[in-house]
Amino acid sequence: xxxxCGCGLGGGDVKIGGHAPAGHGHxxxxxxxxxxxxxxxVILNRSLKEKNDRLAERNRGFFRAKKLLVLNVVSSxxxxxTTFIRETAAQLAGKLRVGVVVGDLATDNDAARLRTxxxxxxxxxxxxVCHLDADMVAKAAAQLDLDQLDVLVIENVGNxxxxxDYDLGEDLRVVLLSTTEGEDKPLKYPPxxxxxxxxxxxxxxxxxxxxxxxDLALANLNRGSHHAEIFELSAKTGAGMKVWLEFxxxxxxxxAKKSRA
Amino acid sequence: MHEVxxxxxxxxxxxxxxxxxxxxxxRLRIGILSGVVPEAIRFAFDVVTRDTLAAGAALEIESxxxxxxxxxxxxxxxxxxxxxxxxxxxxxxxxxxxxREMEIASVELE
Ligand SMILES: Nc1nc2c(ncn2[C@@H]2O[C@H](COP(=O)(O)OP(=O)(O)OP(=O)(O)O)[C@@H](O)[C@H]2O)c(=O)[nH]1
Ligand SMILES: [Mg+2]
Ligand SMILES: [Zn+2]
Ligand SMILES: [Zn+2]
Numbered sequence: 001x002x003x004x005c006g007c008g009l010g011g012g013d014v015k016i017g018g019h020a021p022a023g024h025g026h027x028x029x030x031x032x033x034x035x036x037x038x039x040x041x042v043i044l045n046r047s048l049k050e051k052n053d054r055l056a057e058r059n060r061g062f063f064r065a066k067k068l069l070v071l072n073v074v075s076s077x078x079x080x081x082t083t084f085i086r087e088t089a090a091q092l093a094g095k096l097r098v099g100v101v102v103g104d105l106a107t108d109n110d111a112a113r114l115r116t117x118x119x120x121x122x123x124x125x126x127x128x129v130c131h132l133d134a135d136m137v138a139k140a141a142a143q144l145d146l147d148q149l150d151v152l153v154i155e156n157v158g159n160x161x162x163x164x165d166y167d168l169g170e171d172l173r174v175v176l177l178s179t180t181e182g183e184d185k186p187l188k189y190p191p192x193x194x195x196x197x198x199x200x201x202x203x204x205x206x207x208x209x210x211x212x213x214x215d216l217a218l219a220n221l222n223r224g225s226h227h228a229e230i231f232e233l234s235a236k237t238g239a240g241m242k243v244w245l246e247f248x249x250x251x252x253x254x255x256a257k258k259s260r261a
Numbered sequence: 262m263h264e265v266x267x268x269x270x271x272x273x274x275x276x277x278x279x280x281x282x283x284x285x286x287x288r289l290r291i292g293i294l295s296g297v298v299p300e301a302i303r304f305a306f307d308v309v310t311r312d313t314l315a316a317g318a319a320l321e322i323e324s325x326x327x328x329x330x331x332x333x334x335x336x337x338x339x340x341x342x343x344x345x346x347x348x349x350x351x352x353x354x355x356x357x358x359x360x361r362e363m364e365i366a367s368v369e370l371e
Contacts, residue, residue: 039285039369042278048270048289048363130263161296162263165363190343191296191361223344223353 052166055134059169066146069255072168075176077158080202080235082110085153087235089117091245101140102155103132120144131162134169150252160189174198179212186224193224205234268305272315275368284315286369292325292362327360
């Protein structure tokens with residue numbers, strides 16, 4: 001059970017692009033009978049993340065062969081993921097072709113907003129599951145014409161806990177921190193921030209109004225996300241977007257080159 | 262945390278190892294900084310094992326203490342969180358060596 005987001009019971013209700021994937025049967029072996037006496041111990045020593053990691057590697061190889069740059073965008077609920085992705089795609093129009101896979105617990109609002117940028121979008125309704133996993137992304141990506149794309153952006157479920165443990169096969173993990181949330185988020189959610197390749201401070205336009213302590217936030221990001229490239233921007237006014245888009249174009253060129261090698 | 266998803270994977274691996282036999286005990290190894298909450302894991306276990314070969318099995322959780330690495334001292338030191346400093350040289354952010362484990366250690370079959 002998920003304390004942070006109430007995730008988890010069942011998990012059989014994930015829908016991709018409106019279609020429910022084929023359900024899997026359960027064996028029914030009935031009663032709880034406990035025998036005593038000598039049992040056999042089987043040593044396993046296997047990671048519970050192994051299956052997802054394997055599928056993520058498969059995605060990564062597949063995306064690379066398609067010359068795609070793949071982003072996994074994560075943040076708390078409402079930090080501005082959809083707005084940021086929409087703006088990124090809109091400003092790249094005519095330069096790079098962007099497609100989006102978006103995970104949402106219940107609604108298709110984000111998918112509808114993203115489509116207004118004139119880009120292909122596949123929605124994954126995660127139901128009670130609080131994160132996307134590599135298998136869901138593989139199925140969703142299969143619904144896009146990947147040969148017609150340069151950049152695939154995955155909007156993860158708004159949650160700084162669970163998505164940290166699920167590699168999706170992305171090239172870049174992009175974590176957002178909005179000026180309206182606590183400056184100490186990078187210290188409160190270390191696995192997420194530490195695993196990020198890119199950290200973006202969003203909603204810079206309202207930083208002053210909400211009393212955002214920029215120095216503290218940047219210090220915390222430098223500590224918690226010390227592997228990350230840091231950007232500060234407003235998807236609303238466009239301030240700071242240029243530097244981010246240049247970085248993205250550079251990364252895309254590198255990804256395309258790598259796959260040719 | 263996604264304890265149900267984690268538990269589903271543990272039960273899947275246990276069933277695979279059991280090959281149709283009943284699982285009597287399932288042993289997990291969970292790092293103290295894995296983010297997994299043991300009470301939530303226990304709750305998830307009851308839900309996930311219902312109607313499976315692991316129904317009614319005992320769940321044992323071995324908690325793994327966290328250990329960080331200091332590159333400057335080339336030494337490990339015990340820690341309780343992600344950002345502790347090396348007790349010798351006060352360097353922060355050396356990186357965790359242990360404490361993030363989410364593993365199935367073994368199963369005991371009938
Ligand atoms: N002022 C300002 N508001 C913004 C900015 N970016 C997003 N917002 C607002 O913040 C709210 C949440 O933005 P979304 O883009 O929906 O955030 P999200 O992270 O996708 O949210 P979830 O998918 O629900 O987790 C909306 O009301 C946006 O209009 C920004 O740069 N500046
Ligand atoms: Mg959104
Ligand atoms: Zn969760
Ligand atoms: Zn040291």
